[in-house]
Amino acid sequence: MKKEHKYAATVTWRGNKGKGTIDYKNYERSYEISIANKPQILGSSDVAFRGDGGKYNPEELLITSIASCHMLWYLHLCAEKGIVVTAYEDQVYGVMNINADGSGYFSKVILNPTVTISEISMKEKAIELHQKANEFCFIANSINFPIEHIVKIELEEKN
Secondary structure, eight states: OOOOOOOOOEEEEOOOOSSTTSSTTSSOOOEEEEOTTSOOEEEOOOGGGTOOTTSBOHHHHHHHHHHHHHHHHHHHHHHHHTOOEEEEEEOOEEEEEEOTTSOEEEEEEEEOEEEEESOGGGHHHHHHHHHHHHHHOTTGGGOSSOEEEOOEEEEOOOO
16 A cells, blocks of 8 residues: 655745835745744745845755755665665755746756765675665655766774
8 A cells, every 4th residue: 555645835925025026126036935843944046036045945955855865765775784874965966957938947966975884895885775765765756857876985984
């Protein structure tokens, strides 16, 4: 039997400067993401689209959703396979293409995780599990562009 999980959030536009969307230049792209019992996320469009560079934009939230979902699955799989991960950091990078009509799409996302493990003998398996994590990631399974992995494995320094 399939399990189903449901998620709910509220996105509220906060950019009305008094005249709504009377024209393209006279409103802010600011919004809030609210989820029950969690801190609000302040968002805006990218600066390239008249947004506030001090707030998260949808494109950043997309690539970080992919990276964090991948990381959580990866850590899960490592724990199951006896690979002790002691640190994980990913410098995620996304490529978005803009069409002549202003529409756009992501053509790829590149994950660049640096993973620190406790046993060098597990290095090859630690690298292999990134592909398996990609296969299990709910977000990766929901998108239509490639996700690349450039993995760096480091050995934990023992004092």
